[in-house]
Amino acid sequence: MGEHQPHRLLRKRVRDIASGSEGELMAVVTENVSDTGFERLMDLAYIRLPSGLEMTTAVDNIEAAGR
Template identity: 75%
Template sequence: MSEQYEYQPHRLLRKRVQDIASGVEGELMAVITEDVSDTGIERWADLAYIRDGSGREFTTTVDNVQPV
Protein backbone atom coordinates (compact mmCIF):
# COMPACT_ATOMS: atom_id res chain seq x y z
CA MET A 1 0.00 0.00 0.00
CA SER A 2 1.26 3.48 -0.81
CA GLU A 3 1.41 6.53 1.47
CA GLN A 4 -1.90 7.70 2.88
CA TYR A 5 -1.24 11.32 1.97
CA GLU A 6 1.27 13.58 0.25
CA TYR A 7 1.72 17.36 0.55
CA GLN A 8 1.64 19.28 -2.73
CA PRO A 9 3.09 22.69 -3.59
CA HIS A 10 0.53 25.34 -4.51
CA ARG A 11 0.93 28.97 -5.60
CA LEU A 12 -1.69 30.17 -3.10
CA LEU A 13 -0.25 28.57 0.06
CA ARG A 14 -0.44 30.98 3.03
CA LYS A 15 -2.55 33.38 0.92
CA ARG A 16 -6.13 34.51 1.42
CA VAL A 17 -8.50 32.38 -0.67
CA GLN A 18 -12.18 31.61 -1.11
CA ASP A 19 -13.85 28.23 -1.41
CA ILE A 20 -16.19 28.83 -4.36
CA ALA A 21 -18.45 25.93 -3.29
CA SER A 22 -19.31 27.45 0.11
CA GLY A 23 -18.25 31.08 -0.32
CA VAL A 24 -16.11 30.88 2.85
CA GLU A 25 -12.85 32.82 2.88
CA GLY A 26 -9.68 31.97 4.75
CA GLU A 27 -5.99 31.16 4.47
CA LEU A 28 -4.84 28.20 2.38
CA MET A 29 -2.83 26.11 4.84
CA ALA A 30 -2.01 23.02 2.76
CA VAL A 31 -2.84 21.02 -0.34
CA ILE A 32 -2.66 17.30 0.30
CA THR A 33 -3.22 14.35 -1.99
CA GLU A 34 -5.20 11.89 0.13
CA ASP A 35 -6.74 8.48 -0.29
CA VAL A 36 -10.41 9.40 0.19
CA SER A 37 -11.77 5.91 -0.35
CA ASP A 38 -13.79 4.21 2.33
CA THR A 39 -14.21 0.97 0.37
CA GLY A 40 -10.64 -0.30 0.45
CA ILE A 41 -10.07 0.53 -3.23
CA GLU A 42 -7.70 3.49 -3.45
CA ARG A 43 -9.18 6.74 -4.73
CA TRP A 44 -6.89 9.76 -4.53
CA ALA A 45 -7.96 13.41 -4.47
CA ASP A 46 -6.19 16.75 -4.00
CA LEU A 47 -7.76 18.44 -0.98
CA ALA A 48 -7.21 22.04 0.04
CA TYR A 49 -7.12 22.82 3.77
CA ILE A 50 -8.43 26.31 4.45
CA ARG A 51 -8.40 28.02 7.87
CA ASP A 52 -11.32 30.42 8.27
CA GLY A 53 -11.46 33.55 10.46
CA SER A 54 -12.43 31.58 13.56
CA GLY A 55 -9.34 29.37 13.25
CA ARG A 56 -11.32 26.32 12.15
CA GLU A 57 -9.93 24.38 9.18
CA PHE A 58 -12.05 22.74 6.54
CA THR A 59 -11.34 20.90 3.31
CA THR A 60 -12.53 21.38 -0.22
CA THR A 61 -11.36 20.14 -3.57
CA VAL A 62 -8.37 22.15 -4.76
CA ASP A 63 -10.32 23.08 -7.92
CA ASN A 64 -12.71 25.13 -5.71
CA VAL A 65 -9.96 27.44 -4.41
CA GLN A 66 -9.61 30.95 -5.82
CA PRO A 67 -7.60 33.96 -4.63
CA VAL A 68 -9.42 36.78 -2.86
Template identity: 70%
Template sequence: MSEQYEYVPHRLLRRRVRDIASGTEGELMAVVNENVSDSVAHEHWVELAYIRAASGREFTTAVDNVEPAWSS
Protein backbone atom coordinates in the same frame (compact mmCIF):
# COMPACT_ATOMS: atom_id res chain seq x y z
CA MET B 1 -1.52 0.23 0.80
CA SER B 2 0.83 3.17 0.30
CA GLU B 3 0.97 6.36 2.36
CA GLN B 4 -2.40 7.87 3.20
CA TYR B 5 -1.47 11.37 2.01
CA GLU B 6 1.23 13.54 0.46
CA TYR B 7 1.66 17.31 0.41
CA VAL B 8 1.31 19.07 -2.95
CA PRO B 9 2.81 22.49 -3.79
CA HIS B 10 0.27 25.18 -4.69
CA ARG B 11 0.74 28.78 -5.87
CA LEU B 12 -1.76 30.13 -3.30
CA LEU B 13 -0.28 28.54 -0.15
CA ARG B 14 -0.34 30.96 2.81
CA ARG B 15 -2.51 33.40 0.86
CA ARG B 16 -6.09 34.54 1.31
CA VAL B 17 -8.42 32.35 -0.75
CA ARG B 18 -12.12 31.75 -1.27
CA ASP B 19 -13.87 28.38 -1.43
CA ILE B 20 -16.26 28.79 -4.35
CA ALA B 21 -18.46 25.93 -3.07
CA SER B 22 -19.29 27.63 0.24
CA GLY B 23 -18.19 31.23 -0.32
CA THR B 24 -16.03 31.04 2.81
CA GLU B 25 -12.71 32.89 2.81
CA GLY B 26 -9.55 32.08 4.71
CA GLU B 27 -5.85 31.26 4.44
CA LEU B 28 -4.78 28.26 2.36
CA MET B 29 -2.76 26.17 4.81
CA ALA B 30 -2.03 23.06 2.74
CA VAL B 31 -2.94 21.05 -0.32
CA VAL B 32 -2.85 17.31 0.22
CA ASN B 33 -3.23 14.39 -2.16
CA GLU B 34 -5.14 12.09 0.18
CA ASN B 35 -6.07 8.44 -0.07
CA VAL B 36 -9.78 8.33 0.84
CA SER B 37 -10.38 4.72 -0.16
CA ASP B 38 -12.11 2.28 2.13
CA SER B 39 -10.39 -0.73 0.58
CA VAL B 40 -6.84 -1.97 0.29
CA ALA B 41 -7.62 -3.42 -3.14
CA HIS B 42 -8.81 -0.16 -4.72
CA GLU B 43 -7.10 3.12 -3.79
CA HIS B 44 -8.91 6.40 -4.43
CA TRP B 45 -6.88 9.61 -4.23
CA VAL B 46 -8.23 13.18 -4.14
CA GLU B 47 -6.56 16.57 -3.82
CA LEU B 48 -7.93 18.45 -0.83
CA ALA B 49 -7.28 22.06 0.12
CA TYR B 50 -7.10 22.88 3.84
CA ILE B 51 -8.31 26.42 4.51
CA ARG B 52 -8.22 28.22 7.88
CA ALA B 53 -11.22 30.52 8.26
CA ALA B 54 -11.23 33.72 10.34
CA SER B 55 -12.61 31.72 13.29
CA GLY B 56 -9.39 29.69 13.35
CA ARG B 57 -11.20 26.51 12.37
CA GLU B 58 -9.89 24.68 9.32
CA PHE B 59 -12.06 23.06 6.68
CA THR B 60 -11.39 21.12 3.51
CA THR B 61 -12.62 21.53 -0.02
CA ALA B 62 -11.66 20.20 -3.43
CA VAL B 63 -8.56 21.99 -4.67
CA ASP B 64 -10.48 22.97 -7.82
CA ASN B 65 -12.82 25.04 -5.61
CA VAL B 66 -10.02 27.36 -4.44
CA GLU B 67 -9.56 30.82 -5.94
CA PRO B 68 -7.76 33.95 -4.77
CA ALA B 69 -9.84 36.17 -2.49
CA TRP B 70 -9.94 39.72 -3.74
CA SER B 71 -10.13 42.49 -1.15
CA SER B 72 -12.57 45.27 -1.82
Protein backbone atom coordinates in the same frame (compact mmCIF):
# COMPACT_ATOMS: atom_id res chain seq x y z
CA MET C 1 -1.52 11.02 6.00
CA GLY C 2 -1.10 12.09 2.40
CA GLU C 3 1.65 13.81 0.50
CA HIS C 4 1.89 17.62 0.62
CA GLN C 5 1.77 19.37 -2.76
CA PRO C 6 3.10 22.79 -3.78
CA HIS C 7 0.47 25.38 -4.71
CA ARG C 8 0.78 29.00 -5.85
CA LEU C 9 -1.82 30.17 -3.30
CA LEU C 10 -0.23 28.62 -0.19
CA ARG C 11 -0.38 31.07 2.74
CA LYS C 12 -2.64 33.38 0.73
CA ARG C 13 -6.30 34.29 1.21
CA VAL C 14 -8.56 32.01 -0.83
CA ARG C 15 -12.26 31.40 -1.36
CA ASP C 16 -13.93 28.01 -1.57
CA ILE C 17 -16.22 28.29 -4.60
CA ALA C 18 -18.51 25.50 -3.31
CA SER C 19 -19.31 27.07 0.09
CA GLY C 20 -18.29 30.72 -0.35
CA SER C 21 -16.05 30.44 2.73
CA GLU C 22 -12.81 32.43 2.80
CA GLY C 23 -9.60 31.87 4.69
CA GLU C 24 -5.88 31.19 4.38
CA LEU C 25 -4.70 28.20 2.34
CA MET C 26 -2.58 26.21 4.78
CA ALA C 27 -1.80 23.09 2.73
CA VAL C 28 -2.68 21.00 -0.30
CA VAL C 29 -2.49 17.28 0.44
CA THR C 30 -3.09 14.26 -1.78
CA GLU C 31 -5.27 11.89 0.27
CA ASN C 32 -7.16 8.67 -0.22
CA VAL C 33 -10.82 9.73 0.08
CA SER C 34 -12.33 6.30 -0.52
CA ASP C 35 -14.13 4.39 2.22
CA THR C 36 -14.70 1.30 0.06
CA GLY C 37 -11.19 -0.14 0.18
CA PHE C 38 -10.41 0.92 -3.38
CA GLU C 39 -7.90 3.75 -3.44
CA ARG C 40 -9.25 7.06 -4.74
CA LEU C 41 -6.68 9.85 -4.51
CA MET C 42 -7.73 13.48 -4.44
CA ASP C 43 -5.93 16.76 -3.84
CA LEU C 44 -7.56 18.46 -0.85
CA ALA C 45 -7.06 22.08 0.12
CA TYR C 46 -6.88 22.84 3.85
CA ILE C 47 -8.23 26.32 4.54
CA ARG C 48 -7.98 28.06 7.93
CA LEU C 49 -11.10 30.16 8.46
CA PRO C 50 -11.06 33.46 10.40
CA SER C 51 -12.50 31.56 13.39
CA GLY C 52 -9.33 29.44 13.52
CA LEU C 53 -11.12 26.28 12.41
CA GLU C 54 -9.87 24.50 9.32
CA MET C 55 -11.95 23.06 6.52
CA THR C 56 -11.13 20.98 3.48
CA THR C 57 -12.35 21.22 -0.07
CA ALA C 58 -11.24 19.93 -3.46
CA VAL C 59 -8.26 21.95 -4.62
CA ASP C 60 -10.13 22.68 -7.87
CA ASN C 61 -12.73 24.56 -5.77
CA ILE C 62 -10.38 27.28 -4.55
CA GLU C 63 -9.57 30.64 -6.05
CA ALA C 64 -7.74 33.73 -4.82
CA ALA C 65 -10.07 35.78 -2.59
CA GLY C 66 -11.14 39.17 -3.87
CA ARG C 67 -11.81 38.11 -7.42
